[in-house]
Amino acid sequence: MLKILHQIFRTGVVTEPLPEAIEAELEVVGCHLEKTIRRRFHRSLVIREVDAGSCNGCELEIIAMNNPIYNCERYGIQFTASPRFADMLLVTGPVSVNMEIALKRTYDATPTPKLVVAVGDCGCNGGIFGESYASLGAVANVIPVDAHIPGCPPTPVQLLNGILQLIG
Amino acid sequence: MNLLRDIIMTHFGTNAVLCNGAYPADVPQILVPREQFEDVGWLMKEAGARLAAEWGVDETLFGRGFALLACFARDTEYLLVKCDIPLDDPTFPSLSKKHPTAFRFERQILSLLGLTPTGHVHSDLRPWIKHEDWPVDAWPLRKSFAAAERMPRVEGDYKWVKAEGEGVYEIPVGPVHAGIIEPGHFRFQAMGEDVLNLEQRLGYTHKGIEKRFEQLFWSDGARLAGRVSGDSTVAHALTYCRGVEALSGTVIAPRAAWLRAIMLERERIANHLGDVGAIANDAAFTFFFYQFMRLKESVLRGNQRLFGHRYLMDRVVPGGISADLPADGKVFIDGELATLLTEFERIVNIYDLNASLDDRLRSTGILTAEFARELGTVGYVARASGQPVDCRILAPFSPYDLIPPRMTVLNSGDVHARAWVRIEEVRDSIRLIRELLATLPDGEALTPLGAVPSDCSSFSVVEGWRGEIIYWLQSGPKGEVNRCAVRDPSSVNWLALEQAVHGNIVPDFPLCNKSFNQSYSGNDL
Numbered sequence: 001m002l003k004i005l006h007q008i009f010r011t012g013v014v015t016e017p018l019p020e021a022i023e024a025e026l027e028v029v030g031c032h033l034e035k036t037i038r039r040r041f042h043r044s045l046v047i048r049e050v051d052a053g054s055c056n057g058c059e060l061e062i063i064a065m066n067n068p069i070y071n072c073e074r075y076g077i078q079f080t081a082s083p084r085f086a087d088m089l090l091v092t093g094p095v096s097v098n099m100e101i102a103l104k105r106t107y108d109a110t111p112t113p114k115l116v117v118a119v120g121d122c123g124c125n126g127g128i129f130g131e132s133y134a135s136l137g138a139v140a141n142v143i144p145v146d147a148h149i150p151g152c153p154p155t156p157v158q159l160l161n162g163i164l165q166l167i168g
Numbered sequence: 169m170n171l172l173r174d175i176i177m178t179h180f181g182t183n184a185v186l187c188n189g190a191y192p193a194d195v196p197q198i199l200v201p202r203e204q205f206e207d208v209g210w211l212m213k214e215a216g217a218r219l220a221a222e223w224g225v226d227e228t229l230f231g232r233g234f235a236l237l238a239c240f241a242r243d244t245e246y247l248l249v250k251c252d253i254p255l256d257d258p259t260f261p262s263l264s265k266k267h268p269t270a271f272r273f274e275r276q277i278l279s280l281l282g283l284t285p286t287g288h289v290h291s292d293l294r295p296w297i298k299h300e301d302w303p304v305d306a307w308p309l310r311k312s313f314a315a316a317e318r319m320p321r322v323e324g325d326y327k328w329v330k331a332e333g334e335g336v337y338e339i340p341v342g343p344v345h346a347g348i349i350e351p352g353h354f355r356f357q358a359m360g361e362d363v364l365n366l367e368q369r370l371g372y373t374h375k376g377i378e379k380r381f382e383q384l385f386w387s388d389g390a391r392l393a394g395r396v397s398g399d400s401t402v403a404h405a406l407t408y409c410r411g412v413e414a415l416s417g418t419v420i421a422p423r424a425a426w427l428r429a430i431m432l433e434r435e436r437i438a439n440h441l442g443d444v445g446a447i448a449n450d451a452a453f454t455f456f457f458y459q460f461m462r463l464k465e466s467v468l469r470g471n472q473r474l475f476g477h478r479y480l481m482d483r484v485v486p487g488g489i490s491a492d493l494p495a496d497g498k499v500f501i502d503g504e505l506a507t508l509l510t511e512f513e514r515i516v517n518i519y520d521l522n523a524s525l526d527d528r529l530r531s532t533g534i535l536t537a538e539f540a541r542e543l544g545t546v547g548y549v550a551r552a553s554g555q556p557v558d559c560r561i562l563a564p565f566s567p568y569d570l571i572p573p574r575m576t577v578l579n580s581g582d583v584h585a586r587a588w589v590r591i592e593e594v595r596d597s598i599r600l601i602r603e604l605l606a607t608l609p610d611g612e613a614l615t616p617l618g619a620v621p622s623d624c625s626s627f628s629v630v631e632g633w634r635g636e637i638i639y640w641l642q643s644g645p646k647g648e649v650n651r652c653a654v655r656d657p658s659s660v661n662w663l664a665l666e667q668a669v670h671g672n673i674v675p676d677f678p679l680c681n682k683s684f685n686q687s688y689s690g691n692d693l
Contacts, residue, residue, distance in 0.1 A: 003518045049348045053373045057398025067461040081346035098372045134376035
């Protein structure tokens with residue numbers, strides 16, 4: 001236990017401030033995001049992430065948003081296990097034929113008003129997989145989409161930025 | 169020298185023909201009569217070889233019918249056995265009698281290419297990857313299939329395994345899971361908290377990748393291969409590129425080979441760090457999750473700084489690499505690895521001494537050595553259950569032949585063993601990168617790709633962080649892509665997860681699953 005405490009204190013708060021240029025950008029994005037989330041969602045934006053057929057690259061960056069460096073929870077963003085509690089769906093794609101029904105059901109299970117963000121090049125336009133017998137391409141081909149965050153995969157900063165632009 | 173080849177040639181005599189135009193030369197491809205294909209199964213079983221992959225191919229563009237290929241592996245040897253299948257009788261003798269891994273391979277061949285396994289009573293012909301609402305005659309891997317068109321949905325039914333009895337109940341999970349993970353469906357039969365049976369149904373992320381390869385140029389396929397499973401982008405792109413290079417007779421520069429290995433090891437370190445943290449997180453120990461994720465992030469930022477992409481996507485291309493190490497790269501990596509190793513050892517020490525974590529991880533989700541062997545598992549899943557398989561060591565390519573990795577094999581087969589193998593591999597990958605950097609050759613890192621001849625095939629295998637990745641490429645009559653068969657390690661390891669959760673409690677499933685951490689996208693293609 002002492003070792004754990006020692007390591008925690010030795011590590012300190014890694015979330016702020018870091019010397020790289022990207023961190024400056026992160027701080028600007030984060031400040032806006034926090035204010036907007038406070039105003040519109042009373043300090044809490046709850047997101048349900050839906051992988052509708054991605055290669056799992058976008059998931060890596062969405063998980064990284066939760067790491068102590070980006071620490072999206074400090075802005076009031078949290079991820080939920082159930083669409084019933086969600087304000088926003090973060091959907092990665094291309095939407096596969098085999099996920100179409102599950103995605104529509106998840107959308108229907110999310111209470112209105114709700115926001116949908118298509119994440120990654122594939123979620124925005126089908127990416128390298130395009131549209132085929134197995135892939136329906138962009139998320140917008142299946143459910144209404146409010147915003148797009150392109151990138152392969154989009155970085156955690158781009159993700160935070162995209163969410164801000166939608167609710168800002 | 170290939171003993172597996174000799175076994176087949178001796179048994180079949182003049183009935184077996186060694187195929188021309190199959191690269192590389194040390195992985196022979198033998199054509200045997202279809203009627204005797206089942207013999208191959210028991211011959212290889214007796215020889216102690218595992219069925220590494222089985223797939224079909226439509227060869228109508230050559231004026232032939234279909235063909236079936238099986239890949240066997242034993243120690244350092246790989247062997248491909250092929251049989252031709254006429255168009256008017258699309259059936260083949262099943263290998264499932266001797267090789268349980270064949271069940272899913274053959275269900276997939278039936279689902280996507282419409283070749284029916286026969287002979288040994290094939291008890292399981294349910295669609296795999298293809299879901300029940302596809303038209304039965306939708307066989308995307310056939311050349312006659314209209315791949316660009318939307319399929320109609322039809323009524324269909326999937327027959328799940330049932331369990332009955334007083335107090336037995338069912339828990340369906342997914343395809344949309346609770347966390348930020350990929351989609352798949354798990355169905356548990358449980359009694360109280362004990363899992364009686366787990367049945368997986370995957371295929372939710374099937375995007376038609378194998379068909380998509382056939383529409384791309386050889387040079388563009390690496391981008392797609394890098395997106396078969398995003399977390400293994402280097403390993404998949406590398407396996408694909410090695411296949412294309414073997415097919416086109418391209419010899420890459422030593423510098424490219426060295427830098428590819430550095431990228432492969434960096435990918436291994438990043439994923440191992442994140443997953444060991446995530447395993448602890450699933451045992452409700454968030455301290456380790458945040459500590460390991462912090463270290464993983466530092467590796468990703470290093471990737472961005474060195475090669476311009478956090479996950480190194482599109483950095484491995486046919487003919488070499490697309491991003492060379494910057495001038496101060498060596499100095500940067502030296503400093504980065506020194507810090508990483510110090511921090512890593514400090515956290516691992518706490519991990520190792522933590523009794524409550526130990527209590528959750530040990531003896532949970534045991535995969536016995538017997539199952540690990542019989543199911544042909546690969547990667548850290550196999551090595552944690554006493555199977556010494558690592559194709560960086562058994563089938564090495566440059567520079568791993570000069571700078572060999574050290575293999576860690578544990579025998580307990582539980583969650584702890586799978587995590588600990590990966591901890592040891594982080595240490596070894598750090599050592600490998602240091603040795604690779606110390607011997608890094610100078611010169612160019614990109615060689616022009618040669619022309620691909622028609623009607624040839626190549627086989628390539630690379631040990632990604634998850635395990636052995638196999639690609640089999642075949643060129644068509646005009647030298648175009650006729651077939652690109654992909655076997656992610658997940659295709660065999662998923663089956664082992666079903667066995668490992670037997671007798672565990674339902675709340676431990678996330679922990680077991682995380683310790684396997686197989687790819688859905690790599691399996692579904």
